[in-house]
């Protein structure tokens with residue numbers, strides 16, 4: 001099979017000329033991935049941050065089977081179905097009261113793409129066609145053209161850069177520059193040309209699990225609102241309990257105008273994205289003219305099986321035992337941070353909710369494909385831990401069903417890595 005894989009398959013984010021053979025996984029259960037040799041690996045990053053309840057979790061499997069008996073897939077224009085209706089209602093009920101409309105798409109990138117297009121068309125529809133955007137340095141919002149345009153410009157997207165739309169970037173906030181960033185943002189907002197600002201709230205994922213404060217986010221959103229700039233929260237990574245609350249927005253007082261969700265939405269089983277917004281935005285698309293409607297859609301919009309799985313995910317997350325696990329993971333990780341915060345071998349260590357990240361010291365190179373991260377990757381793989389470092393940042397982002405003992409095992413191996 002691996003030979004056939006090599007011959008026919010083109011993997012994502014992979015330099016095939018130098019990449020090692022991929023793990024050939026034949027089974028997934030709970031936090032474990034079993035390969036063809038029978039070796040069991042802990043899925044330390046929930047398979048790209050999606051699998052929140054563990055693999056092949058019976059209640060989710062049952063929901064899928066039940067839905068399969070009813071509707072497989074149907075067009076979502078001029079037709080609707082109960083899993084999509086119920087899911088839209090339940091998502092809105094989880095969010096602040098302003099959120100009243102759910103638009104379905106396929107993944108995180110499309111959820112973001114939809115938010116960008118809705119924000120721009122909102123201004124066009126109300127006769128004030130603002131077109132400029134603000135994003136944060138280091139951002140990652142996906143790999144479609146709009147999502148790439150508002151992300152960090154780097155070698156991941158260099159060949160396409162001439163075709164990106166212009167974006168104003170604000171710096172990533174740390175304790176030293178927050179006031180300066182707010183001042184610069186205010187200057188840009190004051191021009192009256194900014195249609196929207198997009199943010200990964202409280203933590204930037206792909207740029208290395210970088211965390212920033214609730215106070216800063218509150219101030220920035222408040223400022224944007226003051227100058228009538230739409231705010232998009234990309235909660236594709238931060239949603240569904242990952243940060244210790246249902247969504248990052250539950251940790252601040254201000255509310256955005258759009259929230260983009262995906263990854264854990266279906267418990268990480270089916271691709272599904274949603275862009276949730278307010279009636280104020282929605283009503284600007286209502287008109288006698290078709291051209292004012294949101295003329296966007298995907299063939300698999302609101303796939304019934306994905307929606308039914310997402311409904312079961314919400315039901316599972318409504319149970320206190322999941323939040324007890326999330327809290328326990330959070331405590332265990334924050335204790336590890338306290339233990340190592342002054343460790344001279346580590347440049348930085350941090351945790352938030354169920355995410356732990358650390359950067360190792362002594363390496364200048366922070367390239368995504370750096371040799372150092374390949375070294376850690378291999379060492380941890382020998383210990384049957386499946387990770388994917390982000391540059392010199394190693395992180396843990398596990399399914400919530402992981403046990404204390406399994407986390408202890410991972411942390412013990414991280415300590416070995418510190419001393420390499």
Ligand SMILES: Cc1ncc(COP(=O)(O)O)c(C=O)c1O
Nearest residue numbers: 107108109140141142205236237
């Ligand atoms: C914050 C954020 N937004 C968007 C995306 C893109 O999601 P997808 O890979 O499902 O297109 C990601 C993916 O990692 C992400 O972390």
